[in-house]
Amino acid sequence: MKLALPSRPVIWAVLSVAVLASAGSAVADELQTRAAALFKPIPAQPPGLAKNAVTRTRVALGKDLYFDRRLSQSQEMSCNSCHDVGMGGADLQRTSLGHKWQRGGRNAPTTFNAAFNFVQFWDGRAKDLAEQAGGPMQNPVEMANTPAAAVATLKSIPGYLPKFRAAFPADKDPITFDNITVAIAAFEATLITPDAPFDKYLRGDANALSAEQKNGLRVFIDSGCASCHRGVNVGGDMYAKFGLVRAPDGNIRPDNDKGRLAISKSPADEFVYKVPTLRNINLTAPYFHSGEVRDLRQAVTIMGEAQLGKGLTAAQVDSIVAFLGALTGTHPQITYPVLPPSAANTPTPPYP
């Protein structure tokens, strides 16, 4: 795999070795050098957020909206319903429960570190977090709302107007659906989980991983996992066909979900999905877009067969799982927002 490295990781390798040297740590060993060529640590600060007052107010507004169930038709569900910030930014369901207890089509991806993904949704149909945020609000099996209804509801809540004005000072009429999604995206960009043991290792602390975890990292690289699960999110920066070498069982990769084919209409995109992040993977079972697998060992075994055509040994699987445990970072600390109250003219949820 080493010879096939693309150019960006090579640049990272050079930079990372330089960082390791300048940090005064011991000379990076061969495994650290290889890891630094493939992965990047989560930065301490959220990506793409200039530190100014408007940004802060936009993040604060986005937090309100992330928790505000009035963005759903039923006024029962919020972003946090399926992307619980106390549970790794995901839920516990194979596929999420939405409007009227309907099941969504795919397992809810975590919002944590989602800002580092190159596209959003399993099939990459949203180019960024803002475009993503507009989807579930309108999906009839999720929040089942309309942009017009969401805007009308927020406009009826007196406490929101000053918040939108502060967050979008150039806008004359700032409560718009676009601005709702931009604010949610600004908040979501703060949902990063730095300081996982693997981040410390990448920054030069050779002792941040146990011997078993280092062994797992080596297997992860040598077996080919890191060909797709790479970069800052250990995933999330490319597409791949699920079942590249062998088709997984039909319950794990249901035939009625064709992945990016439904978006691109290109036959080559059948069963192609965004490679998911493995960050905090210990927190976000069940796995795969079908959510059919709860056990991480089983998931790793399936990936070895489906993507690499390899029957990983039990010892190799154990090592990889130990390494994946080193990808659990620090949860963002979030103060629950006090939401502005409804007014007498705020639209009421349907009943019963």
Add this chain to the structure above:
Amino acid sequence: MKLALPSRPVIWAVLSVAVLASAGSAVADELQTRAAALFKPIPAQPPGLAKNAVTRTRVALGKDLYFDRRLSQSQEMSCNSCHDVGMGGADLQRTSLGHKWQRGGRNAPTTFNAAFNFVQFWDGRAKDLAEQAGGPMQNPVEMANTPAAAVATLKSIPGYLPKFRAAFPADKDPITFDNITVAIAAFEATLITPDAPFDKYLRGDANALSAEQKNGLRVFIDSGCASCHRGVNVGGDMYAKFGLVRAPDGNIRPDNDKGRLAISKSPADEFVYKVPTLRNINLTAPYFHSGEVRDLRQAVTIMGEAQLGKGLTAAQVDSIVAFLGALTGTHPQITYPVLPPSAANTPTPPYP
């Protein structure tokens, strides 16, 4: 009404006037004196919580449990689903949405300041917060769980055992259903909202209420509202028949809900409910146990007719509503808990 005051408020009056005097404020005027005889401010600290390490760990554990949806059969709903700490400790539904999108029988009462209520639930069937907390978990239209399943789930989550050990150090096997409810109750006792304008007024700041609010307070007392809505929670310390003088419309007081009659089997308890708190009433629409009324003016008007046999004038209703606005206190500041992750043997929610 003044002559009919029970003895406890008289004692409060004496104490309160003494407090006013000792605070060095101006001599309390007649309205402040009357108010001090009927109401008490929310204390700065939660009730009944000794400040020691065990209490702190119990509150912290209770916060985890309050937000942990794994206490429901579906692993989708938590206490916070119907008692949202960002929305006045209640939800926005007439009656709450529960397991499989079923509707509950009555409007969800706020958990805020619930520790000050003399009993819990609309019909008072739980003597305290711990007994209350066990109810929704087992209610088939709410969280639809069983005590055994809740305990088995928590026992499967490795991170919970040390938390329960710290919170219940005398228990050999601390993860029990009783301890779950005790911990939730300990957290809920911290959900108090001090420093409403009315609290400041009761403490001696005559300017904490506007002229309109003072007028409303006078109407509230003179009309008889304070005969039932009294004490620290402006309610929550006695039972009363809804429709004491005149029966409300059948949609507002549905015939199939007999109130405490179902608990006590005493015909005198037909349509008898705990008098609800009016604290933060601006945040907790819709109103009444049926949740049928969203407009606070309408709710006040109905109460005047049903309980007092009085057609309050529009001006009186406006004044009372202005006064009720002075009952909105400071939301508790809550850091969202990072919940201990499930393990491979944690029971899975039913699917689909």
